[in-house]
Amino acid sequence: MKALVLAGDSGTRLRTITHSRAKQLVPIANRPVLFYGLESIAEAGIEEVGIVVGQTASEIEEVVGDGSAFGLRVTYIRQSEPLGLAHAVLVAREFLGDDDFVMYLGDNFVIGGIAGLVEDFRRLRPEAHMLLTRVSDPSSFGVAELDHGGxxxxxxxxPEHHRSDLALVGVYMFTPAVHEAVDAIKPSSRGELEITDALQWLIDQGRDVRSSVIDGYWKDTGNVSDMLEANRVVLQSLERRIDGEVDDTSQITGRVHIDSGAQVRNSRIIGPVTIGADTVIEDSYVGPFTSVDHSCVIHSSEIEFSIVLPEASIQGVGRIEASLIGRQVQVAPSPRAPSAHRLVLGDHSKVQIRP
Known part of the structure; x- marks a missing residue:
């Protein structure tokens, strides 16, 4: 069995972060979200992985390499532009051959992995198996409608008008029957080859298509709020480890991970928090569910429930919450403007101005 990981999407919902970085490499708990998917695939006993890449191919290839760090053998598959999930299956046809495969969206995040699901698929071997979960806004996802038998x-x-709250999670399992379905469908009104259309074709042909409703944690990390929530979930399982330098005037409370080379001076850190190598925290407060990557500076500031990417600087700005701070960003106080009032008042007016 092989895996097909989709990492060609440009990540428009994470602009401006993804103007200069592949969205699959935006970190959760200081590790690219793509890594969590690759680890789940390896844990499921799959060794051969094709990664579909687009405009950010060089970044992804540089970070993932040949896959050996994950116990995988990686083949990179070029997609000229993201024309739908079924189109990714189409361009990966040579790599996939006649093998069963898992298709995993590279920006999706599934707590607990997929090993059990893959084992069930290998044992039962339907022609397609999809994962579903209940969501509050189905219009942002592929949506499945079930009959009374499930x-x-x-x-x-x-869909603009949905008849179900069951969204397709970005993990699918297929036999080679899916290639026949992909060849049979046409581009949708969005101009894309939709995997939902391929699955619908299999259903209409009476093929064995199954689904599982998962009650564990899943996130499509395509926007800032979902990235922050996924970061929160990962940090909850963080183990306390202090490898960096913490001075006597600092307070470290709870599950805090401070990498080697980081320095904490006269600051208060309340976990769960992770601090990357060579980062300096001084005269500051770092609150729960915050990830600060390597080579950052936080000075005379407060930050909580946020993600800070490498080499960012936050100095003298008071409190920051629920934020995603990009690479090499500089956050600083604005110059204080002179205070003045400009008035045009009619006769007999009465004005009260706070001094």
Whole structure:
């Protein structure tokens, strides 16, 4: 069994972060979100992985390499532009051959991994198996409608009017039967080859298509709020470890991970928090569910429930919450403007101005 990891999407919902970085490499707890998916695939006993890449191919290839760091053998598959999930299957046809495969969206995050799901698929071997979860806004996802027996009868990609709250999680399992379905469908109104249409074709042909509703944690980390929430979940399992330098005037409370080379001076850190190598925290407060990557500076500031990417500087700005701070960003106080009032008042007016 192989895996097909999709990492060609440009990540428009994470602009401006993804103007200069692949969205699959934006970190959760100081590790690229893509790494969590690759580790889940390796834990499921899959060794051969094709990664579909687009405009950010060089970044992803540099970070992932040949996959040996994850116990994988990686092949990179070029996609000229993201034309749908089924299109990714189409361009990966030579790599996939006649093998069963897992398709995993590189910006998705599934707590607990997929090993059990892959084991069930290998044992039962339906022609397709999809994962579903209940969401509050189905219009942002592919949506599945089930019959009274729990069988999927209808699928729709990002519907304006939805008849179900069951969204497709970005993990699918297929036999080679999916290639016949991909060849049979046409581009949607969005101009893309939709995997929902391929699955619907299999259903309409009476093929064995199954689904599982997962109740564990899943996030499509395509926007800032979901990135922050995924970061929160990962940090909850963080183990306390202090490898950096912490002076006697600092207070470290709870599950805090400070990498070697980091320095904490006259500051208060309340976990769960992770601090990357060579970062300096001085005269500051870092609150729960915050990840600060390597080579950052936080001085005379407060930050909580946020993600700070490498080489960012936050100095003298008071409190920051629920934020995603990009690489080499500089956050500083604005110059104080002179205070003045400009008035045009009619006769007999009465004005009260706070001094």
């Amino acid at each position: 069988n999927v009868v209808r699928l729709k990609e990002k």
